[in-house]
Amino acid sequence: MSQKKFEELFESYLQNNLSDAEQQQMMEIIQQGAYDDFLKGKIHDMLKVGNVTDVMDKKQSDDVLNYILSQPQNEPKVVDLNPKRRRKVVLQSLFAAASIALLIALGNSLFFKQETVLPATPKLLEVVAKNTLIDFSGKQLVHLPDGSTVLLNDNSTLKYDQDSFDSKTREVTLTGEAFFDIKHNPQKPFIVHTGKIQTRVLGTAFNINAKNSSDNVEVTVARGKVQVGDTEKIYGVIIPNQQIKVNKTTLNYQQNTISAAVVTEWKSNYLILDDINMAEAVSLISQKYKVQILISNEKIKNCRITASFLNEEDLDHVLKVISSVLETEYRYNKAGAVILDGKGCE
Structure with missing residues (x-):
């Protein structure tokens, strides 16, 4: 439709x-x-x-x-939708x-509680007008105004002021755990606040674990360089597969060599298709679900997809959602591989 x-x-x-x-x-x-x-x-x-x-x-x-x-x-394993037109898909x-x-x-x-809603007082309206904080909670992929992305883990929150973000600096506040992939901008440093601790970058990928259940804040680098410190001093600058662990109370810290892949293993439960073509999407889906996916029409690879599957959805659920929007169909062959059919995109 x-x-x-x-x-x-x-x-x-x-x-x-x-x-x-x-x-x-x-x-x-x-x-x-x-x-x-x-x-x-x-x-x-x-x-x-x-x-x-x-x-x-x-x-x-x-x-x-x-x-x-x-x-x-009782979702059927074969979804048959007649393709009506070629289009770029989001x-x-x-x-x-x-x-x-x-x-x-x-x-x-x-x-919906009542038909008549009491008018707000001018003072209350003034307070609301000044609230420019943007707040994200729970596991989700967050797209920031500068093009950076933040993948929030469960029981985590991210906040930033929409009026000041991306002015002289790009500053956010994190509680919980998140993986940051930051767009490079040497003129506007990106700063993550976790209590008294500040993580400062220009453009890189890194993980911060500041869960309330832990006494420490752990900053681990996957790509680029990250500076960790507070308002008074710099604890250190770390590169890929290095971590700085800071005690939230005493601010004592230590730097270690650690596998970033192990630290960010929590991301493997999520399937993120962030404005990628179907060729890339098929590769990610195949890798996650350990299944071969064959595309019958090369034009399907041209279709672009933005999707986040964060609840450990099964393969059939993912394929059904994708197929319904691409106006294609999928089926399994005798060998257990997935066959994706359809007109695709120009």
């Missing part, structure tokens, strides 16, 4: 003009995750203008939320729909 037709279908749903069969069809499309960006924008706009009760009732929001969070049962997995779920949940708590 095209983006335009889905938008028309969703608008009809909001106006209660769909039959039961049409409503079921819409929910199944939502569950596939193909239109997450549209839904997030739509719900965000409704929350922003404060007229959610006029547009979507509580039952509608609950229905959408349940379909986003539900997991289809895929958001079903897990990415969790952000929509949060928006809907927020809408329920703010707008």
Whole structure:
């Protein structure tokens, strides 16, 4: 279904003009995750203008939320969708729909309890207007405004001020654990704050473990150089496969040689396809699930994908989501290899 037709279908749903069969069809499309960006924008706009009760009732929001969070049962191993057109693909997995779920949940708590909402006082509005912090929580891939990426581990948070970030410096605050891949910019240092400890880089890849359950902050370099210190002194500058461990209380530190691959092994549970072509995506999927994937049409390799699978999804779930958005089909041959068929992209 095209983006335009889905938008028309969703608008009809909001106006209660769909039959039961049409409503079921819409929910199944939502569950596939193909239109997450549209839904997030739509719900965000409704929350922003404060007229959610006029547009979507509580039952509608609950229905959408349940379909986003539900997991289809008895999924067939072969997904057959007739390709309609060639296009560049940007895929958001079903897990990415969790952000929509949060928006809907927020809408329920703010707008569905009562029809009349008391106006906020001018003083409260002033406080809200000054809050420019961006906050990310839980395992997810975060794209920062400068093009850098941060992969957050479970029970972790990342914050930054959207007004000051990427002005003279690029500064964020981390609790928990994350892997940073930072765009090189010698004019604007990237600084990670973990309590009193500061990690400073220009452009590199590194892991920081600052979990509350540990007495230490551990900074490990995978690529480039990283400077670790506090406001008064520099503890050291480390290169790939080196680590600086700092005690959070005493600020005593030590530098060690360690395998960055071992430290970042937690990332192996995640499958990140960050704006890559299908040739690269197939390689990553094959490596993770230890399966051979064959592409029947070379044009499929031209399609680009952005997807994050962070809940240890099985192979069939990943293939079904990808195939539904690429408008292709997949099947298994007798040898157990996956065959991916479709028109592909120009």
